[in-house]
Amino acid sequence: MKGIITVLGKDKVGIIAGVCTYLAGQNVNILDISQTIVQDYFNMMMIVDASNAGKAFEGLVEDLQQLGTEIGVEIKLQHEDIFSTMHRI
Amino acid sequence: MISIVEAQETNKMIREMNLDVRTITMGISLLDCAHSNIDTFNRNMYDKITRLAENLVKTGEDLERQFGIPIINKRISVTPIAIAAGGVNSESYVSIAETLDRAAREVGVNFIGGFSALVHKGFTTSDRRLIASIPEALATTERVCSSVNIGSSRSGINMDAVKWMGSIINQTAELTADRDSAGCSKLVVFCNSVEDNPFMAGAFHGVGEAECVINVGVSGPGVVKRALEEAKDSDFETLCETIKRTAFKVTRVGQLVAQETSKRLGIPFGIVDLSLAPTPEIGDSIAEIFQVMGLEEAGAPGTTAALAILNDNVKKGGVMASSYVGGLSGAFIPVSEDHGMIEAVQKGALTLEKLEAMTCVCSVGLDMVAIPGDTKESTISGIIADEAAIGMVNNKTTAVRLIPVIGKQVGEIAEFGGLLGYAPVMPVNGFSCQSFIDRGGRIPAPIHSFKN
Numbered sequence: 001m002k003g004i005i006t007v008l009g010k011d012k013v014g015i016i017a018g019v020c021t022y023l024a025g026q027n028v029n030i031l032d033i034s035q036t037i038v039q040d041y042f043n044m045m046m047i048v049d050a051s052n053a054g055k056a057f058e059g060l061v062e063d064l065q066q067l068g069t070e071i072g073v074e075i076k077l078q079h080e081d082i083f084s085t086m087h088r089i
Numbered sequence: 090m091i092s093i094v095e096a097q098e099t100n101k102m103i104r105e106m107n108l109d110v111r112t113i114t115m116g117i118s119l120l121d122c123a124h125s126n127i128d129t130f131n132r133n134m135y136d137k138i139t140r141l142a143e144n145l146v147k148t149g150e151d152l153e154r155q156f157g158i159p160i161i162n163k164r165i166s167v168t169p170i171a172i173a174a175g176g177v178n179s180e181s182y183v184s185i186a187e188t189l190d191r192a193a194r195e196v197g198v199n200f201i202g203g204f205s206a207l208v209h210k211g212f213t214t215s216d217r218r219l220i221a222s223i224p225e226a227l228a229t230t231e232r233v234c235s236s237v238n239i240g241s242s243r244s245g246i247n248m249d250a251v252k253w254m255g256s257i258i259n260q261t262a263e264l265t266a267d268r269d270s271a272g273c274s275k276l277v278v279f280c281n282s283v284e285d286n287p288f289m290a291g292a293f294h295g296v297g298e299a300e301c302v303i304n305v306g307v308s309g310p311g312v313v314k315r316a317l318e319e320a321k322d323s324d325f326e327t328l329c330e331t332i333k334r335t336a337f338k339v340t341r342v343g344q345l346v347a348q349e350t351s352k353r354l355g356i357p358f359g360i361v362d363l364s365l366a367p368t369p370e371i372g373d374s375i376a377e378i379f380q381v382m383g384l385e386e387a388g389a390p391g392t393t394a395a396l397a398i399l400n401d402n403v404k405k406g407g408v409m410a411s412s413y414v415g416g417l418s419g420a421f422i423p424v425s426e427d428h429g430m431i432e433a434v435q436k437g438a439l440t441l442e443k444l445e446a447m448t449c450v451c452s453v454g455l456d457m458v459a460i461p462g463d464t465k466e467s468t469i470s471g472i473i474a475d476e477a478a479i480g481m482v483n484n485k486t487t488a489v490r491l492i493p494v495i496g497k498q499v500g501e502i503a504e505f506g507g508l509l510g511y512a513p514v515m516p517v518n519g520f521s522c523q524s525f526i527d528r529g530g531r532i533p534a535p536i537h538s539f540k541n
Contacts, residue, residue, distance in 0.1 A: 004091060004096055006096050006097070006100055008100075032090065034092075034093045035093075036093065043093065043097065044093075045091075045093040045096045045097075047090065047091070057154075057155055058151060058154045058155060061154050061155070061157070062154070076100065076157050077157075078155070078156055078157035078158075079155045079156050080091065081156070081345055081349075082099060082156040082157065082158060082342065082345060083091040083095060083096055083099055084091060085341045085342065085344065085345045086095075086099055086338045086341045086342060087091065087095045087098075087099075087338075
């Protein structure tokens with residue numbers, strides 16, 4: 001199952017490291033990363049494969065949200081379909 | 090592969106523009122619950138609803154988490170009770186409403202629709218029992234919604250029913266006078282009602298429908314408004330294209346949620362309803378869209394044209410985004426559920442007559458309009474007849490959800506709470522239509538109904 005992680009917030013040290021460490025721990029594979037920084041605001045998108053993840057998709061969603069609160073940024077994991085149905089015919 | 094810009098656009102719609110799925114509504118047939126004993130009928134009904142809808146709310150919540158999009162309401166619609174309870178040997182149907190209410194509470198849905206009767210051509214014994222039970226049923230239950238279809242383009246308007254509904258609305262208002270007559274917010278009078286509407290209070294599961302089905306209602310006034318702000322000062326072509334593109338994206342989300350819900354529950358997908366449903370939230374208002382389109386307030390000259398543009402282009406954009414479109418599919422213009430509409434009424438920009446004109450070009454009708462509690466029953470019937478005539482002649486659904494607020498006068502505020510919002514009491518034309526309503530009988534089918 002493919003998911004898309006978006007991270008939004010004030011730029012600081014360790015955002016990518018924090019997210020990647022968590023994903024590695026849950027056996028979630030990162031397929032693609034892109035990021036931009038606009039006026040100190042950190043914007044990142046990751047495409048991940050959660051097919052072999054250590055826990056259910058909904059569990060990963062909650063953990064990442066929690067991790068975001070700890071780091072002080074917003075982290076969302078969503079199923080890829082919400083984006084592909086909206087933007088692809 | 091999805092780009093970062095596209096991912097941001099979707100999440101911005103959710104975070105800042107109130108993009109959500111307004112409702113997942115499970116339609117359930119109660120035809121096989123029939124029994125002459127009302128207690129057995131109630132038990133059959135309760136068991137069937139709680140069995141089929143057991144996982145509805147949980148599935149909705151799982152999908153919210155998986156897709157990261159709010160799904161505001163999970164609801165149930167059932168076979169019109171006047172039909173399902175046709176064989177029941179009882180004068181009052183109030184206990185049926187109470188059973189529906191209990192079933193709704195058990196499975197955790199906030200509304201259950203279908204305490205309904207279809208009387209556009211005449212009454213059965215069961216229809217009469219149901220309608221007579223409406224005031225008490227709505228006063229004693231919390232989540233039950235009721236509707237009565239009193240006319241259709243095919244068969245004309247049942248004026249006896251129109252007259253009776255004036256009285257039923259008034260009785261419902263009296264019985265819920267302590268709650269600003271909120272019982273009436275759960276009662277809709279229709280012309281050309283539809284069988285697969287997922288939106289309350291007018292939802293029921295028609296007899297032409299399958300055993301059980303999933304219908305989804307989308308939302309998105311906030312998203313349309315923001316898109317139009319970016320197309321400010323453009324001509325009508327660009328305006329229409331912008332609405333279409335936005336409606337397409339909004340509807341795709343509804344389609345996705347409908348299909349996933351259907352797959353997870355093992356229940357067929359029925360339709361997506363392409364209605365722009367506002368909420369009392371700032372930024373989620375149809376009236377604000379009119380302002381962005383260039384009107385000072387909703388109700389200003391040009392409002393009907395603006396609404397026609399909005400409604401038509403929401404459909405044009407939405408139709409391609411979903412495999413099955415149905416329900417009411419049009420912009421809703423409820424007064425109490427839209428803060429921009431409330432403001433327009435308070436400033437004197439929007440009147441009942443202008444709202445009536447607007448209902449010619451959109452779904453659904455005079456929706457959630459508070460009127461003085463001392464309005465005559467015949468006047469309420471006259472307003473229903475006018476709306477029904479618009480629906481009948483124009484082959485569209487029209488509805489009336491009026492709230493005569495007992496003890497309140499023009500300008501005072503009625504509070505209904507939650508999603509139902511609040512509404513200023515609007516003035517009603519005081520000239521009498523009593524003799525017209527007293528005639529009785531029915532209005533024959535219009536000439537253009539003879540298509541065969």
